[in-house]
Amino acid sequence: MNYNIAVVRGDGIGPEVVAETIKVLEKVGQKFGHSFHFTDVPAGGAAIDAVGECLPAETVRIAKSSDAVLLGAVGGPKWDNVPGDQRPERALLGLRKELGLFANLRPAMVFDQLADASPLKPEIISGGLDIVVVRELTGGIYFGEKGHKDGGDMGPAAYDVEQYAKGEVRRIAKVAFDMAMKRSRKVTSVDKSNVLESSRLWRRVVAEVAEDYPGVELDNLYVDNAAMQLVRNPRQFDVIVTSNMFGDILSDEASQITGSIGMLPSASLADGNFGMYEPVHGSAPDIAGTGQANPIATILSGAMMLRYTFGLGEEAKSIEDAVNRFLSDGYRTADLCGGAPEAVTTTQCGDLIAANI
Ligand SMILES: NC(=O)c1ccc[n+]([C@@H]2O[C@H](COP(=O)([O-])OP(=O)(O)OC[C@H]3O[C@@H](n4cnc5c(N)ncnc54)[C@H](O)[C@@H]3O)[C@@H](O)[C@H]2O)c1
């Protein structure tokens, strides 16, 4: 089969981790007889520099007409003084909105081989841990009304409105419950309904959806408690469903259970099979160009693309097995070994994983 993939390499380590992912996908293509066709499209800081805007219309057009999108990361200090609505990060939000990617799946798994890279005590993570954060991605405070006004005695003020419609909560809750049906049948919904109206609506709608899934246990937690429980007793979680901003924060926190944010992939899905696949981490400007970036989060995002958008389960598993083998063979990127001298570089990591396919 032929598959067309739009590629946003982006900024900082984005192009470095995407190059290794393409290397691995090409190897999968050779082995299983698929042809993956990659089309580079600019977005983020690189697009500001090249064409003067963070998300050119042509990028959106090509992304929409592709079978899936692969994205590295956007942003960096170089563009810190760009006006808010033209920041590189707006390209990412624009793509998510334009492509209708309302469901962001962020699995956090502890690989046994990396137990010593996790800051959690061995008894907390032994026997493996497997959590998935289902983050609402096209609503909430990221997309509510924003603006500036007079703050009276306190001077100029700025605001961002958190807003959720029932239908938005319902569709993301269904994604979480459907996922729980295939896993250990437990959903934890995270909100701040002791304070926020939008969270009270969230909690009510999630409870309504739960009625259609009598076999799934639903737990509700306030986000402050959830953040604490994630490091105190992560084993209580299976599927966590939450809003755009809470999901952003909790998924970075969950990444630490696994040892490094360089290990966390994600799938951003629309209705149907279309999706954009990106690591949870950012452009890591502090290590860009040093060969220290861990490409595994992006490589595993490539595996998610094969599974969720292309329905290629066996091929996806071949990537996951290749990553497992890389780790079992004792190789570590800098983030997984405290920067020890024996760390492999980004390119070596990609080569070794591709060779394991
Ligand atoms: N999806 C995205 O495009 C995305 C996501 C998050 C942040 N960002 C942007 O990236 C820029 C930097 O943000 P930040 O520093 O807050 O977060 P970051 O995720 O880029 O980096 C946080 C820390 O994690 C490390 N890290 C991240 N990815 C790594 C990897 N693959 N291997 C090894 N170490 C890794 C970095 O070196 C840094 O110390 C900002 O402009 C931010 O807006 C983009």
Ligand SMILES: CC(C)[C@H](C(=O)O)[C@@H](O)C(=O)O
């Ligand atoms: C860069 C930023 C807009 C983005 C987000 O907050 O969604 C990032 O942190 C992420 O987690 O994908």
Ligand SMILES: [Mg+2]
């Ligand atoms: Mg984030």
